[in-house]
Structure formats: C-alpha cells, structure tokens
Amino acid sequence: MTGRAERIGLLALPGLSFLAVIYALPLFMLLLKSVQIDGQFSFAEYVAFFSDSYNLSVLWRTVRVALLTTGLALIIAYPTAIVMARAKGFWLSVFLVAMVLPMSVGVVVKAFAWTILFRTRGVLNDTLMSLGITDAPIRMLFTETALIIGAANVFLPFMVLPIYAVLRQMDSRLPEAAASLGATPVFRFMNVTLPLSLPGVVAGCAFTFSLAISMYVIPSLIVGERQQTLSMLTARSFLYLRNEALGATISSILLLIAISVVLTSSWAANRLGARQ
Amino acid sequence: MAPPAPRDMGDSKYLDVNAVGKAFKGTSVMSGMDFRVGRGELVSLLGPSGCGKTTLLRIIAGLTTADSGEVLLDGRAITSAPAHKRNISVVFQSYALFPHLTVAENVAFGLRARGHAKTDCGPKVAEALALVRMSDFAERKVAALSGGQQQRVAVARALIVDPVLLLLDEPFSALDRKLRETMQVELKTLLRDRNMTAIFVTHDQDEAMGVSDRIAVMNAGQIEQFATPSELYARPASAFVMDFVGLSTRLNGEVIESTENRSTIRSAYGTVHAPGTFVPGTKVTIGVRPELVKTRAAENTLRVTLADAMVLGSKTQLHGRAEAGDRLLCEVPGMNSDYAPGDTVTFGWDVADSLVYETGT
Ligand SMILES: Nc1ncnc2c1ncn2[C@@H]1O[C@H](COP(=O)(O)OP(=O)(O)O)[C@@H](O)[C@H]1O
Numbered sequence: 193m194t195g196r197a198e199r200i201g202l203l204a205l206p207g208l209s210f211l212a213v214i215y216a217l218p219l220f221m222l223l224l225k226s227v228q229i230d231g232q233f234s235f236a237e238y239v240a241f242f243s244d245s246y247n248l249s250v251l252w253r254t255v256r257v258a259l260l261t262t263g264l265a266l267i268i269a270y271p272t273a274i275v276m277a278r279a280k281g282f283w284l285s286v287f288l289v290a291m292v293l294p295m296s297v298g299v300v301v302k303a304f305a306w307t308i309l310f311r312t313r314g315v316l317n318d319t320l321m322s323l324g325i326t327d328a329p330i331r332m333l334f335t336e337t338a339l340i341i342g343a344a345n346v347f348l349p350f351m352v353l354p355i356y357a358v359l360r361q362m363d364s365r366l367p368e369a370a371a372s373l374g375a376t377p378v379f380r381f382m383n384v385t386l387p388l389s390l391p392g393v394v395a396g397c398a399f400t401f402s403l404a405i406s407m408y409v410i411p412s413l414i415v416g417e418r419q420q421t422l423s424m425l426t427a428r429s430f431l432y433l434r435n436e437a438l439g440a441t442i443s444s445i446l447l448l449i450a451i452s453v454v455l456t457s458s459w460a461a462n463r464l465g466a467r468q
Numbered sequence: 469m470a471p472p473a474p475r476d477m478g479d480s481k482y483l484d485v486n487a488v489g490k491a492f493k494g495t496s497v498m499s500g501m502d503f504r505v506g507r508g509e510l511v512s513l514l515g516p517s518g519c520g521k522t523t524l525l526r527i528i529a530g531l532t533t534a535d536s537g538e539v540l541l542d543g544r545a546i547t548s549a550p551a552h553k554r555n556i557s558v559v560f561q562s563y564a565l566f567p568h569l570t571v572a573e574n575v576a577f578g579l580r581a582r583g584h585a586k587t588d589c590g591p592k593v594a595e596a597l598a599l600v601r602m603s604d605f606a607e608r609k610v611a612a613l614s615g616g617q618q619q620r621v622a623v624a625r626a627l628i629v630d631p632v633l634l635l636l637d638e639p640f641s642a643l644d645r646k647l648r649e650t651m652q653v654e655l656k657t658l659l660r661d662r663n664m665t666a667i668f669v670t671h672d673q674d675e676a677m678g679v680s681d682r683i684a685v686m687n688a689g690q691i692e693q694f695a696t697p698s699e700l701y702a703r704p705a706s707a708f709v710m711d712f713v714g715l716s717t718r719l720n721g722e723v724i725e726s727t728e729n730r731s732t733i734r735s736a737y738g739t740v741h742a743p744g745t746f747v748p749g750t751k752v753t754i755g756v757r758p759e760l761v762k763t764r765a766a767e768n769t770l771r772v773t774l775a776d777a778m779v780l781g782s783k784t785q786l787h788g789r790a791e792a793g794d795r796l797l798c799e800v801p802g803m804n805s806d807y808a809p810g811d812t813v814t815f816g817w818d819v820a821d822s823l824v825y826e827t828g829t
C-alpha cells in the first residue's frame with residue numbers, strides 16, 4: 193500500500209519541479225539579494241525601509257486596501273455563493289459563466305471601462321445628480337474607494353468559487369434538520385451554514401488577500417502614481433530608480449506577508465476541516 | 469418529559485392531513501391525500517420507492533409546501549407555519565447529524581435553538597444520551613460513529629425537544645439486518661414509553677409490521693389501505709396491498725360463471741372457485757396466503773410441479789412452476805425435506821380463504 197502511495201506521489205513531481213525552477217528559485221535569489229550588501233549578510237536594507245515614514249505609509253495603505261478589498265469581496269461573494277449553490281441547470285451555468293467570463297477580459301480593459309463609470313461627468317455621477325442625491329459631482333476616480341471597489345470586482349470570482357464549492361457539497365438536509373429542531377433562519381445560518389462554509393471562506397479570503405496585496409495594474413490605472421502601493425514601489429525601484437536591493441527588499445516583505453497569510457489560512461482551514 | 473395520554477387509532481385526528489396535493493414541475497406526486505393519525509399512535513407509511521412517502525412526510529414537517537389542502541395538528545391548522553415553528557422533529561434517512569458538532573452538541577441543538585444557554589443543556593442532554601445508551605460518546609465527533617450509533621444520536625436529538633410529533637424517514641435503511649431488528653424493538657419501546665406520536669416511512673413491510681399500530685400502504689401518491697398489520701395481511705384492500713404486504717399464491721384468470729357470492733374462474737391451471745359476484749368475462753386476480761394453502765385436496769385443488777422447495781427453519785416454502793405474473797406458493801410448518809424440485813404435489817385451499825380483485829385494481 194505504502195509503495196503504491198509513494199509511486200502515486202511521483203505524479204506530483206513535474207508540478208513540484210516546475211514550481212521549484214520557475215517560482216521558488218528566483219524568489220529565493222531575490223530574498224538573498226535583500227539581505228546582502230556587497231556580498232555581506234545584512235538587514236540594513238530592511239532597517240532603511242522601515243525607518244522611512246513614506247514607506248511605512250505605503251505599506252499600511254497596501255495592507256489596508258487588501259483587507260478592505262477582501263472584506264468587500266466577501267460581503268458580495270457570500271450571498272452570491274449561496275444562490276449559486278442552490279441554482280440548477282441553466283441558472284447555474286449563467287452564474288458560472290458570469291464568474292469566469294470577466295476573468296478573460298483583461299484588467300486594463302476593465303479599468304478603462306470604470307473610468308467611464310466613475311469619472312466626474314461619468315454615468316454614476318450623472319445618475320446620482322439626476323436623482324437629486326447629490327448636487328455636485330463626487331470625485332470617485334483616483335480615490336482609494338474606487339480602487340477597493342475595482343479590485344473587489346476583479347477578484348470576486350476567487351472569493352465566490354471556493355465558498356460556492358463548499359456550500360454545494362453541504363448536505364441540504366442539515367439546515368432542514370436544524371429547522372425541524374426549532375432553529376430560525378438566522379440561527380440556522382449562524383450555527384450550521386456559516387460554520388460549515390468557513391473552510392471555503394478562509395480559502396477565498398486567502399486568495400483574494402494574496403492577489404490584492406500584490407496587485408499592480410489595478411492601482412496604477414485607477415489611482416495612479418499619487419497613491420503608491422508596495423507593488424508599485426517595487427516596480428519603481430527596479431525600473432526607474434535602478435535600486436535592485438530596495439526592490440528586492442520590498443518584494444521580500446510582500447512575499448512574507450503573503451506567505452504568512454497563506455500559512456495561517458491553511459492552518460485555519462485544516463483546523464476547521466478537522467472539526468468536521 | 470411528555471405526560472402520558474391515552475392512545476387512540478386516529479379517531480381524535482391528532483394529525484389531520486386533509487386533501488393535500490403536490491406536484492413537482494407539473495408532475496403530480498399526490499392529490500387529495502387524506503391521512504389521519506391518533507395521539508400516541510405509531511404509524512407507518514409503507515410503499516415502493518417513489519410513491520410519495522418522503523414528500524408527504526416533508527409536507528407534514530413543513531419542509532415542503534403543499535400546493536393544495538391543509539394540515540392540522542391537534543385541531544390547529546399548521547399548513548403555512550414554517551418548519552421551525554411546528555415542533556415536529558424529523559429523523560432523516562441519512563440522519564443529517566451536524567458534522568461540525570460533537571454528539572452532545574448535536575443533541576443539545578434543539579434546546580439551544582430554543583434559546584437555552586449552552587451550560588443549561590447539560591442535564592437534559594445527559595438524560596437524552598442515556599435514553600439511547602450513548603452517554604459514553606458525548607464528546608465524540610459524529611463522523612467517528614457507526615451507523616447504529618448515528619441513528620441513536622439522531623433519535624436523541626429529535627426527542628430532546630419534546631416534539632408534538634416525530635417523523636422518521638426510512639430510519640433503519642442504512643443499518644444491516646441484525647442491527648435493524650434490534651434498533652426497531654429498541655426504538656418502538658422508547659417511543660411507547662414516552663407516548664410519542666410517530667410516523668415511520670419505510671419500503672420494508674417487515675419493518676412496518678414490526679413497529680406500527682397501523683400501516684398506511686401507499687401506491688403512486690394514494691393511500692390504498694390504512695389498517696392494522698393483521699387486518700392488512702388478512703384482508704388486503706387491493707391486489708397491490710396483497711402483494712406488498714406478505715407473500716401469497718397469486719393466479720390471474722377470467723370469470724366464466726358467477727352466482728350469489730361465488731364465482732368460477734378459469735386460470736392457466738384449471739378452474740377454481742372464489743367468493744364474490746362478478747360479470748362473466750371479468751379479469752380477476754386471486755390471492756391465497758401461503759399458510760392457508762395445504763398439500764392436500766380442498767375446495768380448490770391444483771396439481772403443481774415444484775420449481776423449488778426452500779427449508780427456512782420454522783417453515784418450508786414450496787414454489788410451484790407458474791406462468792408469468794402468477795405465483796404458486798405453499799408454506800408447510802417446520803423443516804420438511806420430503807419435497808424436491810420436479811415433484812408433483814397437490815395444492816389445496818378453501819374458497820373462503822381466497823382473496824379476489826378485479827385485475828387492474
Ligand atoms: N424536490 C423534488 N423535485 C422534483 N421531483 C421530486 C422532488 N421530490 C420528490 N420528487 C418526485 O416525487 C416523487 C415522490 O418522491 P418521494 O416522496 O421522495 O418518494 P418516496 O419517498 O416514496 O420514495 C418521485 O417521483 C420523485 O422523483
């Protein structure tokens with residue numbers, strides 16, 4: 193049995209070596225670069241990065257935007273996933289296409305489409321004004337709010353699909369059993385559906401947060417250079433400042449945040465899964 | 469928990485399902501369904517798979533909405549009450565235990581849903597677990613339990629809330645035969661002691677016979693007969709009920725002559741006599757319970773070639789060679805090895821022991 197299991201494990205070899213060569217190795221080299229100055233081991237680049245208040249504000253903005261994006265995506269995704277989990281046949285296909293198709297429209301195209309929506313004399317402002325909700329147009333483009341809304345939109349499928357997958361697997365008799373035991377819809381949701389869907393929520397949040405903390409194109413297009421994020425700072429270090437050490441340091445910080453999020457969430461998902 | 473109350477056989481209409489109809493996507497599952505259960509009665513819904521048993525159960529529980537008709541419980545209409553306001557507990561076929569909760573948390577669920585604090589549930593949970601002999605498993609995860617243990621937890625979880633009615637959808641179907649029989653006796657005793665009104669759904673006639681005061685035999689969304697097990701066996705209301713409840717010798721034939729309450733019928737094995745008056749030419753099905761068929765001449769006598777002789781311990785079953793759709797079956801008491809396949813034997817029974825139905829009913 194073990195022999196067989198081991199041989200089956202060999203199937204993972206191509207994937208693992210692919211990841212090792214294309215992903216782990218270059219990142220490791222980057223990490224090395226961030227702790228080396230003239231061939232000497234040193235944390236000086238990190239000290240320099242963290243003692244600059246501008247860098248700290250960028251770091252905080254990046255984390256804040258990623259958290260808010262994840263939160264917004266979760267709020268929108270959860271009810272969607274519930275509806276999808278109950279949908280059948282035609283409507284299920286509609287939902288799945290609606291989730292997957294937008295991924296094939298590049299972020300650049302989407303971002304330009306949003307400018308039509310969000311700009312000062314854009315569709316949204318015109319509507320708000322004609323409804324009398326505001327008198328003067330609200331500045332939406334180039335704001336953090338627009339960035340969060342845009343990012344949540346782009347990453348929504350990564351939140352919806354894991355939650356949907358977990359809810360879909362859930363035995364529909366469980367909420368019914370809860371109802372027959374006297375549980376109100378709210379009690380059923382809080383004590384049956386929600387706890388059973390948590391592994392999906394954790395996975396969706398990990399995906400979305402990892403994507404949001406490292407996003408580059410969306411903030412570049414929506415808020416531009418004025419409000420930098422860590423990824424934009426990294427790109428600027430490499431491309432304009434030609435400061436590889438700084439770029440490597442920022443990349444490594446991003447990577448560490450992402451790794452800790454993934455590890456924490458897989459630990460959480462395992463714990464939640466073990467309870468079931 | 470619930471005070472003892474006198475049991476009746478449906479006269480009180482404790483549960484009164486009145487002219488209920490239900491269709492799924494235009495396909496009618498049942499229409500004009502009437503079904504009455506008395507307080508403290510143990511009733512089975514018996515019928516083949518797909519005949520609408522689960523649907524009826526779900527309508528009573530409030531998990532499926534009826535298209536028409538009404539459901540009354542203890543004189544009050546509950547037709548439009550949501551499931552969580554009915555206080556009707558359900559034991560599902562797959563038990564539907566909450567996988568993220570322990571055994572004790574599963575059992576406590578109904579109390580917590582009623583607003584009891586977690587800490588207050590302890591004594592009642594302990595009592596309910598003791599009732600189903602699962603006290604040692606309180607802190608276990610439900611996935612680690614065997615089928616029989618899961619069923620006990622499901623029963624404890626359903627009973628802890630003192631339901632006004634307990635519904636069980638094929639509760640024994642996931643258990644192996646031996647365990648099934650033990651659990652049936654256990655559960656019946658438990659429900660009796662508490663004077664619980666309960667409806668069992670099953671497609672297994674032995675199970676229905678064993679656990680219930682009365683059995684409603686369902687076929688294609690209709691209740692064909694609702695009677696005590698012995699009444700069902702002795703006087704089935706239709707050929708369907710006769711076939712579904714117990715075995716029988718069964719002959720198809722055509723009435724050639726009929727006088728007052730006695731008909732002569734031509735079958736593939738010769739003419740036989742049966743009670744009842746029919747228009748000559750009527751196609752009928754005759755049934756005789758196998759223990760009423762003797763291996764000697766009687767008012768009706770057939771010469772039968774044996775296809776098989778099965779020694780079953782307390783009885784021996786003789787299967788005669790029969791046309792498609794017919795069955796020739798005789799049971800003699802005890803282990804009897806005088807018979808072998810290929811033997812020619814006499815099957816005999818009295819006219820009064822025959823059941824006759826117009827074919828197609
Ligand atoms: N939710 C549903 N949607 C569509 N058809 C259903 C649904 N539930 C039951 N049916 C149909 O109704 C009929 C009766 O089903 P059911 O009550 O489950 O039968 P039973 O429990 O006697 O096996 C079956 O033909 C089944 O396919």
Ligand SMILES: [Mg+2]
Nearest residue numbers: 518521522523
């Ligand atoms: Mg069923």
